[in-house]
Amino acid sequence: MITQDTAESQRFCERCGTALAGGRCPLHGFDVKTNGSTLSSVASPAANTPAPIHNRTPAWSSAPAEPSPPRWEPAPVPRDEPRPPRRSSDSSSWDSSRSSAPSSKWVAVVAAALAVVFMIALIADHLHFQSAADADHRALAKLDQRVSDQLAATNALANKVGGLGTDTAAVARQVLPSVFTIDTPDGLGSGWVVGSSGGNSTLITDYHVVQSVWTNSGAHTVQVKQEGKNLTGTITKVDKGDDLAIVTVKATLTALPRSTTDAQVGDAVLVVGSPLGLSGTVANGIVSSFRNGLIQFSAPISPGDSGGPVVNRQGQVIGVAESKLVGSGVEGLSFAIPISTVCSTVTTC
Numbered sequence: 001m002i003t004q005d006t007a008e009s010q011r012f013c014e015r016c017g018t019a020l021a022g023g024r025c026p027l028h029g030f031d032v033k034t035n036g037s038t039l040s041s042v043a044s045p046a047a048n049t050p051a052p053i054h055n056r057t058p059a060w061s062s063a064p065a066e067p068s069p070p071r072w073e074p075a076p077v078p079r080d081e082p083r084p085p086r087r088s089s090d091s092s093s094w095d096s097s098r099s100s101a102p103s104s105k106w107v108a109v110v111a112a113a114l115a116v117v118f119m120i121a122l123i124a125d126h127l128h129f130q131s132a133a134d135a136d137h138r139a140l141a142k143l144d145q146r147v148s149d150q151l152a153a154t155n156a157l158a159n160k161v162g163g164l165g166t167d168t169a170a171v172a173r174q175v176l177p178s179v180f181t182i183d184t185p186d187g188l189g190s191g192w193v194v195g196s197s198g199g200n201s202t203l204i205t206d207y208h209v210v211q212s213v214w215t216n217s218g219a220h221t222v223q224v225k226q227e228g229k230n231l232t233g234t235i236t237k238v239d240k241g242d243d244l245a246i247v248t249v250k251a252t253l254t255a256l257p258r259s260t261t262d263a264q265v266g267d268a269v270l271v272v273g274s275p276l277g278l279s280g281t282v283a284n285g286i287v288s289s290f291r292n293g294l295i296q297f298s299a300p301i302s303p304g305d306s307g308g309p310v311v312n313r314q315g316q317v318i319g320v321a322e323s324k325l326v327g328s329g330v331e332g333l334s335f336a337i338p339i340s341t342v343c344s345t346v347t348t349c
Contacts, residue, residue, distance in 0.1 A: 167313060171270055172282045174315040178256045181274040182233070182247065182307060183223035186212040190273035190308035191224065191233075192317070193253045194347055201253040204342060205307030206322055207238050207245045214238055214245070224249050227279060239345045242337060243322055246346050256309060258339050258349050259316040263287050263295060271299045271321055271334070273308030281305075285332065287318075293341070295319045298332040310336045 012018065013025040182189040182205050189209030195202045203224065207214070213235060214220055220235040224247065233247040263269075267287045275281050285299030297310060301324050310319040319336030343349035 168270065168282075168284060171311065171313065171315045172272070175256060175270065175272050175309065175311055176280055176282075178254050179226075179272045179280070179308060180229075180231075181225045181277065181279045181304075182209050183225055184210060184213050188274060188277050188304045189306045190304065190321070191247055192272075192307075192309040192320075193255045194258075194317075194342075194349075195255050196253050199250060199252055201249050201251055201255070202236075202347065203233065203247045203249065203253075204309075204320060204347070205245050205247055206320065206337075207240055207243045209307045210235050210238070210245050210247070222247060225279070237346050242341055242345050244320070244337065244342060244346045256311070257314075257316045258343065259312055259314075259318045262340070263312065263318045263338075265289060267318075268313055269297050269299060269318065270311050271297075271301055271305060271308060272311070273301065273305035273321060275302035275304045277304055285334075288332075291335070293338070294322065294335040295338055297334050297336060299334060300324075300332060301334045 013020060013027070016025065016027055018025055018027050178193040180191050180193075180203060182191045182203075187209070189205055191203040191205035191209075193201050194204045210220075210222055213222055222233050222235065224231040224233040231249045231251055233249045235245055236248045237246040238244070265287050269285055269287060271283045271285070273281060283299040283301065285297050287295060288298050289296040295310070295318065297319075299310075301308075301321050305321050306323070308321045309317045310321055312318050317339050319338050320342060321334065321336050323335050325333040339349070
């Protein structure tokens with residue numbers, strides 16, 4: 001039985017399954033009555049002719065059938081047309097197969113950027129450490145140079161302060177053969193060989209050592225002594241103002257070299273003479289100062305040293321011992337005539 005409510009949506013006959021045409025089955029001739037709830041059969045021209053019944057259904061129910069809700073089916077999509085991308089269960093996101101590709105690209109870009117930043121940081125650190133290392137090397141080089149300069153200055157100062165050091169004995173051995181005791185009737189003094197030529201040798205001494213002999217009438221002779229030697233010397237020239245005198249002997253003796261440079265304060269010196277007649281005595285000190293045209297030095301001298309040589313570390317004569325200051329508590333205030341004065345007055349150097 002077909003109800004009116006379902007007539008518009010009914011597309012097939014419930015009895016035979018034949019498609020309806022104009023709301024009625026072409027095989028059975030059912031029609032829809034508008035004033036009733038059932039469909040009645042209207043004779044068709046072929047009503048007396050039995051028609052085949054296909055898919056005959058069981059007996060009709062007197063109760064009207066519940067209308068089934070309409071079902072909507074998607075229209076078929078041709079195979080050759082591109083289909084829109086399917087969305088996943090989450091309507092706000094695309095299918096993972098299509099959205100993963102852009103994400104992978106962004107991950108690769110970020111990773112490359114991080115790698116570049118890391119490499120730049122490594123290069124910057126390397127340059128910083130290299131610059132620091134270069135600065136340290138330069139500082140160490142400067143420090144080494146300063147240490148070397150300081151060591152050189154320390155060694156030079158030690159040589160000056162220490163005097164002749166281990167060379168003192170060598171210098172003394174070099175000088176002693178050229179230093180003699182000058183013996184006069186009024187006292188003793190010292191003298192040293194300044195030159196030797198033609199079998200004669202010239203000695204330098206102080207004028208005040210031979211003054212008594214020089215001013216007396218008669219021969220101007222003195223005794224020139226050294227251990228194992230006793231020579232007669234003649235006073236040939238004097239300079240009273242500079243307290244210098246020359247004594248000549250007939251013998252070939254070893255002369256001492258003279259310094260060609262001026263002495264400096266702090267230079268180490270040796271004094272060789274015959275203090276109180278003790279020939280061959282050596283004392284050491286330094287140049288203390290320059291006063292009134294004389295060299296002040298710290299080596300102690302005594303009566304008998306006057307006229308003896310004052311030599312530097314090379315054994316070169318820088319002056320002639322002349323005098324000292326005497327007083328209670330006074331020590332090491334000795335004076336010598338510079339060699340430049342000797343060479344410009346009584347002899348030629």
